[in-house]
Amino acid sequence: MAIQFLYLLSRQGKLRLAKWYETKSQKEKAKITREVSTLILSRRPKMCNVIEYKDIKIIYKRYASLFFIIGIESGDNELIGLEVIHRFVEQMDRFFGNVCELDIIFGFEKAYHILDELLIDGYVQESSKKEILKRVNQQDELENLDEFDNILA
Amino acid sequence: MAPSQMKGLTQFIINLRNSNDSEEEAKRINLEINNIQTKFATNLNGYQQKKYLCKLVYIYLNGYHEGIEFGLKHAIELVDSQVYSEKQLGYLAISILANKNSSKIDLNNTLNIVYPILIKDLRSNNEDINCLAIQYIASNFNLSDNASYQIDESDENSSEWLELIDMTYSFVTSPIHKPIVKRKAIIALFALSKLYPKVIINNNNWIPRILTLIDDKDFDIVISSMPLVEYVVRLKPQFIKSIIPAIGLKLFNIVVEGKCPEEYYYYKIPAPWLVVGLLHLMEQFFLMKDKDIPVLCISNLDDQTLNNFRQVVSTSIQNASQSIKGLPNRNSQSSILFQAVSLAVFLDASEDAIHGAINALILLLNSPDTNTRYLALDALTKLTSRSNIPVGVDDTIPKLFQLLYDKDISVRRKALDLLYATCTPLTFSSIINRLLDYFPFSDFSLKSELGIKIAVLAERFATDSTWYVTTMLKLLSIGGGYNSNGVSYIGNEVWERIVQIIVNNEDLQQKTCKLIINLLKNPLVLSANGKSQPIQTGLSENLIKVAGFVLGEYGHLVNDADTQFQLLYESYFRVSLLTRAMLLSTFLKFLVKFPDNDFVPEIIDLFEIESKSMDLEIQTRAYEYLKLATISSNFELAQKTIKPLPAFVNVESSLLHRIGGYHDISRRKSRVLAKNIPRKSPTADITNGEDDTNPFDDTKTALSPNWYSGYYRMLHFDAGIFFESPLIKLTYRILKEGNNILIRFTIINNSAKTAGTDITKFTVLELESRAGDTDPSYLLNLKQVPESTIRDKSVLEIEIKVRSVIENNESPILSVTFMCGGSFNQLNLKFPVLLIKTLSATILGSEDDFEKRWLQIGELLGTNEGEYTTTVIPSASFTYPNIIRLLSRLGFAIVYASPENPPSNLLIKGAGILHTQKSNYGVLTKVKSIESEVQENGYNIVVRCTGGGIAEVIALTLKEILQEDL
Secondary structure: EEEEEEEEEEEOEEEEEEEEEEOOHHHHHHHHHHHHHHHHOOOOOOOEEEEEEEEEEEEEEEEEEEEEEEEEEOOOOHHHOOOOOOHHHHHHHHHOOHHHHHHHHHHHHHHHHHHHHHOOOOOOOOOOOOHHHHHHHHHHHHHHHHHHHHHHO | OOOOOHHHHHHHHHHHHHOHHHHHHHHHHHHHHHHHHHHHHHHOOOOHHHHHHHHHHHHHHOOOOOOOOHHHHHHHHHHOOHHHHHHHHHHHHHHHHOOOOOOOHHHHHHHHHHHHHHHHHHHHOOOOHHHHHHHHHHHHHOOOOOOOOOOOOOOOOHHHHHHHHHHHHHHHHHHOOOOOHHHHHHHHHHHHHHHOOOOHHHHOOOOHHHHHHHHHHHHHHHHHHHHHHHHHHOHHHHHHHHHHHHHHHHHHHHHHHHOOOOHHHEEEOOOOHHHHHHHHHHOOOHHEEEEEEEEOOOOHHHHHHHHHHHHHHHHHHHHHOOOOOOOHHHHHHHHHHHHHHHHHHHHHHHHHHHHHHHHHHHHHHOOOHHHHHHHHHHHHHHHHHHHHOOOHHHHHHHHHHOOOOOOHHHHHHHHHHHHHHHOOOOHHEEEEEEEEHHHHHOOOHHHHHHHHHHHHHHHHHHHOOHHHHHHHHHHHHHHHOOOHHHHHOOOOHHHHHHHHHHHHHHHHHHHHHHHHHHHHOOOOOOOOOOOOOOEEEEOOOOHHHHHHHHHHHHHHHHHHHHHHHHHHHHOOOOHHHHHHHHHHHHHHHHHHHHHOOOOOOOOHHHHHHHHOOOOOHHHHHHHHHHHHHHHHHHHHHHHHHOOOOOOOOOOOOHHHHOOOOOOOOOOOOOOOOOOOOOOOOOOOOOOOOOOOOOOOOOOOOOOOOOOOHHHHHHHHOOOOEEEOOOOEEEEEEEEOOOOOEEEEEEEEEEEHHOOOOOOEEEEEEEOOOOOOOOOOOOOEEEEEEEEEEOOOOOEEEEEEEEEOOOOOOOOOOEEEEEEEEEEEEEEEEEEOOOOOHHEEEEOOOHHHHHHHHHHHHHHHHHHHEEEEEEEEOOOOOOOOHHHHHHHHOOOOOOEEOOOOOOOOEEEEEEEEEEEOOOEEEHHHEEEEOOOOOHHHHHHEEEEEEEOOOOHHHHHHHHHHHHHOOO
């Protein structure tokens, strides 16, 4: 299950978060983002969450005002991809407490962090929900510790 | 909401969001970039650096990629910080700002920049800092699969790469680091291996350790290791069999037994990511090919493992048929179902089992959830094309036609795919007719694919050539239109293919001409299909193209050339330039074939008019044809130019290239026309999988120390100790039956007594036959795989089928790996598979009988072929009586043995039969003392055998046995 990219798109078509797990040139990335976004924004609700795009599959799901979009290889399991998205949303929800688009805009480095604990190089590395948040919170503590040090220094 | 500690950043984001238009936004951003640049010029503390880098990252996220490169230098400084959060942001900023590795030069440049900091952080004692560095490696040195470059030792900085790889590997195998570090390291190692594959290929001792990751007890380590393991197996397919039993057992435990730690439950489903991942991995293994031969097939699996997999699949299918509420749950459950179904076909499941799976999927077609319908169709397509079992005709196909009108185009497309895959000689005509009816109503984007699919199906299943031609012409008439871009719905391949077939089948030519004339006269009226107005098909370019060609070539076979000409002439000005050019050639053919008809002047006129055409192609043709027709009288020159078209030689249909989908779709036979559709040759069954010609072949497996005593004991006795160390003991028992030998090893955990630890991850890494690939003299089969965790003991069985004469140097090697108390161990043990092991005693009536046969062999084969003599001085333990015992233990019937006293002129005569699959051989042996002082001068061993050359093999084996001492 190799996820090639993940990005968050607002309903107005604004990119909110993007992570690429495949090496692509800036131009290619922009092209894919543009094409996929157009495809997805034009889809009506209740259509299926899988789109075949070139030789990959796009899995997307809308949560409130945001589309969560991932690209996976064509042989990969689509539903488990959907579950990866869901787990990511769940984790953010628990971290931010009822997450909304603004949380992700202002707390983007945290959102990235949660994502990094869930996926690395496009592969699921941690599927236990306790563990992911534990890691993120731990590092928050580390950061607080840093600040404490700073104050003392 | 988490408190953002950087006020400046928050303010910046708010300002940006308040911008009224993109111009204002760009202005603010440029202003800020300038501001940051000046700020960096001053002396900043870590917090400030972090803040400004954060702003740069945010600017980047908003799509402004220009003018922020200067941040890289500061990001590198920030990584050097002692403060964790600053270091973390430094890495984030580098990974965004460093020019990504779209070329090898970029990649090496990036390495040069980050190498010192990575090494420093990898060496750190703080695991969190290790993690940052590892994470950076994993997400920044990953090549896409289609990247055209790799690193090897010729690269200037290859030693830096090697150091990174070595350090990453040491994290992977480290016994002290936490799973979280190992997980990241595993994925980082995968990224690096793809970059520098030679490291894996050349590091034979790494592979077993990497492979055992798949059997780790930490679920997430298993998940993380799947891509790496798959990659290693692709490089070294011979190791594939070693990891399958562990995967089977793991899946069985989770899916069937429900053994899964609480925290890995996702809603009520145990570890869905792991289960789907492992099932997917298995599917990949079955699809994997090495030089077109599948590296894994069902016969390679032992019964227990196979059974585990089958149960996992059937349990998953059963689970899915229970109804559950709530979306998340259903998704993960269905994901397991779909994955299990794709694997089912490879497990050689019975037809019933496949039908069970098909039925479970068909139920899902009625689901209100679009995803489920879509994926069920996808899974059914895979299943039917791989198993060759079509879906039920009566109940399902109408459902599929219904789905062609689903509200989601993705579903419609999938339904079409499935109809294509499930078409059989029984159903093809109704399917094709329905598809033709569907064509006018289908989406524009679907039409081209639909056309090709109809064409391929018609060709593949056609039983009647008239039917074929009618159907195809119908397709062309219906599909004549263009979309808004002027691209024809139906590709050129379709009509070209029809023409090819007509040219190559003489009996079709006349028939087709008649059909075409009819169609041109009376354009097809489509059945209304629920709509109020019948649809009149317009003029179809594709049809005109075929008509132009066929009538030009074969029009003389039917009468009425005038009508033919009129029909084509009328359409001439209604078609595209390309088609007109074709029609010009047709008219030239008419001219030659019917020089006396009334339309001849019209043709000449047309040529004249068109030779002034604006289009160069038309102009050229018209001018040339005009000259051909007019230069000499009676069109002599033209006649010489126009010759009947020869049959096509290359008759492979180009349509098949246009059909995507699953490559395993087997091509069913067509009765009449499509003799030329390439069929897959049945792939040869691979017996042992060992591959001597592997391009990355290892040097020969190095045997573990102390292997010989076990080998020798097994040569000698049918039961005993094969190997022993403080950790592990292997005992064996050999059961012989004709040419089949079964060796049953019992693996005993020695460390249980001494240290009280279990042996874990016991894996049969490889069973390396030395018998050669083509026509091997024996076959090995791992009949029973031991448990991977051995508390006390476990059993390993190897079955050997002796097919023909085994040379003495062909004994196989058993490689096993296991963990014991934190240490990783590998044993490579050779065990004797020798011809003499198939020997069984034969009862000869008397010594005279023996002598008679002895002479017979001599006469028949001569002493060169049939006899071999060697001299041996036995080791001290082989006294004369012991030799007699040895011979009978090996399987010789002792026909005669001289008394021990006096100890001179000792003579033993033994007889036996060697069993191989190809034939059996009689073996006679005489062991004679050379002098009276037996122990010093030894014996002559003379062996005669009914098979040429075999005597030598047996005599040398006997010599080896007698010479050695335990």
